[in-house]
Amino acid sequence: MGRKITIEPVTRIEGHGKVTVQLDDAGHVQQSRFHIVEFRGFERFVQGRPYWEAPVLVERLCGICPVSHHLAAAKATDAIVGIGPEDLTPTGEKMRRLMHYGQMFQSHALHFFHLASPDLLFGADADPAIRNVIGVALMHKDLAVQGVLMRKFGQELILATAGKKIHGTGAVPGGINKNLSVEERDSFLKGPDPLNAKTMVAWAQGALDFFKDFHKKNKELIDGFAAFPSNHLSLVRKDGALDFYHGALRAITADGKRILDDVDYNDYLKYIGEEVRSWSYMKFPYLRSLGKQSGWYRVGPLARLNTCDFIPTPLAQKEFEIFRAYSKGKPNNRTLHTHWARLIELLHSGEVIQDLLNDPDLLGTDLVKKGKKGREGVGLVEAPRGTLFHHYRINSDDQIEMANLIVSTTNNNEPMNRAVHWVAMNILDKQKDITEGMLNRVEIAIRAYDPCLSCATHALGKMPLEVELYNAAGDLIARKSR
Amino acid sequence: MTIPAGKRAKVLVFGIGNPGRRDDGLGPKLIEQIGGAEFPIMLNVAGEFRYQLNVEDALTMKDFDVVVFADASRSGEEPITISEIGPAAEIAVTTHAMSPASVVALCLELYGHAPRSYLLAIRGYDWDVGEDLSPAAEQNLQKALEILREFIGRLEESKG
Numbered sequence: 001m002g003r004k005i006t007i008e009p010v011t012r013i014e015g016h017g018k019v020t021v022q023l024d025d026a027g028h029v030q031q032s033r034f035h036i037v038e039f040r041g042f043e044r045f046v047q048g049r050p051y052w053e054a055p056v057l058v059e060r061l062c063g064i065c066p067v068s069h070h071l072a073a074a075k076a077t078d079a080i081v082g083i084g085p086e087d088l089t090p091t092g093e094k095m096r097r098l099m100h101y102g103q104m105f106q107s108h109a110l111h112f113f114h115l116a117s118p119d120l121l122f123g124a125d126a127d128p129a130i131r132n133v134i135g136v137a138l139m140h141k142d143l144a145v146q147g148v149l150m151r152k153f154g155q156e157l158i159l160a161t162a163g164k165k166i167h168g169t170g171a172v173p174g175g176i177n178k179n180l181s182v183e184e185r186d187s188f189l190k191g192p193d194p195l196n197a198k199t200m201v202a203w204a205q206g207a208l209d210f211f212k213d214f215h216k217k218n219k220e221l222i223d224g225f226a227a228f229p230s231n232h233l234s235l236v237r238k239d240g241a242l243d244f245y246h247g248a249l250r251a252i253t254a255d256g257k258r259i260l261d262d263v264d265y266n267d268y269l270k271y272i273g274e275e276v277r278s279w280s281y282m283k284f285p286y287l288r289s290l291g292k293q294s295g296w297y298r299v300g301p302l303a304r305l306n307t308c309d310f311i312p313t314p315l316a317q318k319e320f321e322i323f324r325a326y327s328k329g330k331p332n333n334r335t336l337h338t339h340w341a342r343l344i345e346l347l348h349s350g351e352v353i354q355d356l357l358n359d360p361d362l363l364g365t366d367l368v369k370k371g372k373k374g375r376e377g378v379g380l381v382e383a384p385r386g387t388l389f390h391h392y393r394i395n396s397d398d399q400i401e402m403a404n405l406i407v408s409t410t411n412n413n414e415p416m417n418r419a420v421h422w423v424a425m426n427i428l429d430k431q432k433d434i435t436e437g438m439l440n441r442v443e444i445a446i447r448a449y450d451p452c453l454s455c456a457t458h459a460l461g462k463m464p465l466e467v468e469l470y471n472a473a474g475d476l477i478a479r480k481s482r
Numbered sequence: 483m484t485i486p487a488g489k490r491a492k493v494l495v496f497g498i499g500n501p502g503r504r505d506d507g508l509g510p511k512l513i514e515q516i517g518g519a520e521f522p523i524m525l526n527v528a529g530e531f532r533y534q535l536n537v538e539d540a541l542t543m544k545d546f547d548v549v550v551f552a553d554a555s556r557s558g559e560e561p562i563t564i565s566e567i568g569p570a571a572e573i574a575v576t577t578h579a580m581s582p583a584s585v586v587a588l589c590l591e592l593y594g595h596a597p598r599s600y601l602l603a604i605r606g607y608d609w610d611v612g613e614d615l616s617p618a619a620e621q622n623l624q625k626a627l628e629i630l631r632e633f634i635g636r637l638e639e640s641k642g
Contacts, residue, residue: 060502134571
């Protein structure tokens with residue numbers, strides 16, 4: 001009978017994470033688990049609702065990436081109205097892309113400045129009173145200001161394309177319900193500094209350079225922390241390019257062998273299964289061809305840069321070549337390189353936004369197409385945290401009778417558990433107590449994935465991060481909380 | 483309060499929560515009601531709906547004199563509590579939300595000043611999927627609006 005250490009950030013009523021580490025009598029780590037309460041009630045919530053409401057209803061799943069859910073649901077309902085991803089009007093597709101890349105830009109910027117930079121600037125052992133975004137503002141005001149304004153720029157793009165920053169209605173089955181006005185385009189393209197696309201690209205490059213400089217000075221941490229081999233999965237454009245909005249499924253092994261290639265995502269159920277484990281509410285997806293034990297995979301920035309062949313914008317492509325060369329052309333399996341990959345994607349998003357804003361198709365008036373209606377639709381996008389699956393089937397009254405969602409955090413369930421286990425084995429083994437630094441190292445492993453711990457509900461009265469220590473008899477002997 | 487006499491005080495109310503999760507929608511529903519409510523003529527009251535607070539809200543609030551963060555509460559006194567909050571830095575586990583005190587702290591660090599800030603906690607009871615408030619939360623919402631109007635009115639009286 002050993003001691004059990006519990007790390008429990010109860011930050012939502014429904015959604016919260018909990019890390020449990022089981023030690024044996026000698027103090028060695030026996031087992032570690034990262035529990036996430038996954039709320040799947042939305043799949044029931046949308047049942048009985050008209051299918052055209054799905055793109056708006058599902059935005060309530062998440063307050064941080066509602067656009068991803070909006071667009072995945074829109075793509076699925078496109079299929080129901082008989083419109084394939086390549087059939088949208090140029091204005092429809094490009095407005096959706098601008099919305100999506102605006103969301104990627106703001107989300108990736110927020111992650112770097114809010115979540116990653118405090119750990120990089122101050123270190124895992126720094127005083128928690130400083131190691132946060134307020135500390136960044138205090139010590140590096142320029143970085144903090146850039147973070148806030150990059151987030152705002154992306155939010156304004158979402159407002160212009162989706163109609164609202166939070167509950168956007170821009171994407172509708174078969175297209176989009178608004179185009180971009182000349183005034184809107186000009187404000188993003190030529191607006192006064194700093195809120196224009198050119199400055200955003202420059203700041204994205206600056207953030208990436210900051211990370212690369214930090215990496216040079218801290219190779220042991222960035223290269224070694226929570227590194228483990230895994231399969232990788234993402235959408236990839238037909239020609240192998242990185243594409244966040246549309247593509248076919250590609251999966252590779254830890255050493256680069258292709259498991260899936262050019263797979264139509266409408267057939268995802270043939271290739272991907274979801275395992276239920278008794279100790280977790282969240283399912284564990286896996287590639288059926290490899291089985292439950294070895295078929296788990298990573299999604300998100302690191303996976304995307306491992307699966308794609310190139311990035312179709314010049315500055316990000318140059319950085320991609322450096323990134324790929326670092327792992328000698330092989331897949332990169334280092335968890336903290338997710339931050340590096342995320343910043344390359346930030347730069348790419350800025351470049352795509354700039355290119356799209358120069359495209360006159362955004363000003364077009366042909367917004368929606370209709371085809372032959374069907375009963376079922378699947379829509380996938382690459383959300384900031386990874387591949388997002390939406391699947392709906394409707395009845396003869398146009399009501400949704402079945403919905404299946406696999407969100408990015410679910411896809412990353414096993415990788416997050418592996419990352420936490422690495423920390424448990426390397427940091428918590430043989431420990432009698434948990435220091436702030438140890439606790440933060442567990443969080444650093446989780447932060448690389450930035451899991452969505454169910455944004456669905458947010459209310460006051462939540463508990464802070466809490467650590468509990470139990471003795472061999474199961475008695476609580478210590479508690480640590482923020 | 484440091485609002486100069488004669489100045490039309492700017493008050494911002496953030497309504498925080500998810501209206502798709504029953505009583506979690508108390509904050510956003512308060513914002514809807516503020517739109518039709520009457521406030522003293524010398525006050526300029528604006529409402530903003532948020533799922534969660536985040537870094538850009540430091541920018542949003544910087545030009546206001548007073549900010550009220552209205553959120554549903556799973557415990558505490560009924561129907562509401564109002565308390566003044568100061569800046570407080572907190573570590574984030576994910577990027578998904580910031581606390582009101584963290585947003586106030588960020589505003590202070592980035593812009594050198596922060597509005598006087600209050601937390602309005604409205605007691606909720608039911609967090610299931612759904613768009614309607616529970617009957618008890620509905621009653622609390624009506625009382626919250628009355629108390630908020632009175633509270634904001636007192637801000638006007640206390641101008642120096």
